[in-house]
Amino acid sequence: MSDWSANFRHALTERGLDPARIDQLDCDALEQAADHGLAPEQVFGPATVYADRVARALRCPAAAPLPAQGEPGCALRLTGVSKRYGRRQVLRDVSLEVREGELVAVVGANGCGKSTLLQICAGTIRPSSGTVERVAHVGYVPQTGGTAELLTPVEHFQLFAAARSDSRGRGVAIGTQLATSLGWRPPASQPAGQLSGGTRQKLNVVLGELSRPDLLLLDEPYQGFDYGAYVDLWAQIDRWRETGAAVLIVTHMLGELHRVDRVVELDAPKDC
Amino acid sequence: MQAVAIARATVQGLLRRRSALLMLVALPLAFYLARRNIPSSAIVVLALGVGWAVSTLALFSTVSALQLDRRLRVAGFTSRAIVCGRLVAVVLVGLVLSSVYTALAVLDQDVDRVGGVALMMLCAVAVGAPLGMSIGLLLRSELEGALALLIVLATQFMTNPERLLAHCLPLWSVRGVADWAIWSGDSADLSNGLAHGVGTVVVLLVIITGASAFRLRIHPPDRVLRTGTQPALDRLL
């Protein structure tokens, strides 16, 4: 029984709960199991799975969403955007619009230019033709290369906080809080390169939303996520929408598309 | 300030690559020990070694940060802050390295002009850092960059400093100042050396400015949209 309890506590600590709360939850669990007259393992299942469920149950948004303020403005608009590299046409005449509080998904076969489209939205690539209109404050979560291998998560928060002249302390506080929403506590001294793939990707996502941008661009954000983290991310996306941020997400995983306001499909690559 | 944050992050990252740091520190020492019996030559190669180490440091920290830098640009950092911050970080590490080695040279050798040795080291650091960074921005690859650096620096080492070819290579200022500090005491040598150093630094900074503007550019949107909601940082906090 003590093993289950130790695993439970450890898993809850990893998910960012504070020690007093963990004590209370552990105590409750042991009492409830005693009530059933069974070992905790038999009542609740494996400790890490139960801890995951409990942590997520505690993270439900309790606050009501902000009231809608009139007609939501547009945060991103692409009109007739095309991109060609030499003879290779990567994007052909793409138009889309994302308003405040909306979630738009970009889907399509591999190689059809989803990442290129997102980079055009972020401004790192210029389109060959078409216009791009967007808000000034953008958060970008790239598929690769979004984190520095040799910096710890906290050092990342301090660095990204300086982008919009936030104090380092505030950046760390916000970053840690956002990490907790994704069910993760930043380890103190591990550089990003030593984190597991899923955890590193969570850091990647947190960095994109650190300055609370008006537009969020996510490129396949759930690489390496287990089911719990995947659920947490979608809950976090809902929170962004409730606060009026616009979200554009490039995705392979089509399971959650019913939660999306609109889907943009890119054509499969044609051989020129 | 943005540049300060970049400088801090660069130093934090550099200090984590322990074995690489160790080897870079050992590089000038190895050169020095190789020529220790020829005192005048020993200090020159020590300074050149410092320049080599600093430029390699600058090259690798630039190349390894290229993807992150793009993201930092989208997040709101200016390319000037990114370049300046990284350069300052590498120069700081170089200055620490060079003070240690200046002390070594002064203690181990019989040196007339301590200030001259310090000046040689300063040239090495001041030229080495932007040299490594410009190669990193132009070639964008660690292997190719390291090879290019190797070609430039090894040629610098092996060319007779009198020749025109040596004058065209970036670290010649170290030799020029050495002429004054260790051998002749002729102030014309000093001004030649410093002029070459300053000129090289200016050229390299121009290259860096151009290359970073190209590599780190963010294309502004055709129109900037305005939102109607509250300021971002107050949401949910």
Next chain:
Amino acid sequence: MNAEATRPWLHGLLELCLLGLLGAQRDYGLSLSGRLADAGLGDVPGGTLYPALLRLETTGLVRSQREPSTSGPPRKYFELTEDGRDALEGLRAEWRTFSRSINTVLGAEARR
């Protein structure tokens, strides 16, 4: 009852059922589990039941209280808050409409 078919349905409706049970009477975890089983909904494992109760508590529909029990360790009792009662009323009405629609779609047989 075929557990394979009904378990996913119950997963979606578990919080509604708990609101209903607590609306009738404040209760603790083990007893709620028993009442669900008595109603024919099978054995809901603790790993599902307790997080559902926690979610209801976090969203403010339910509050919990520790009470010493005569036979064994103290127990955590749950009861509806005002918001919980309102929510239950609303959900009851929605369920009535919804189940009527499902019955219609499934045909007269389903109404037995």
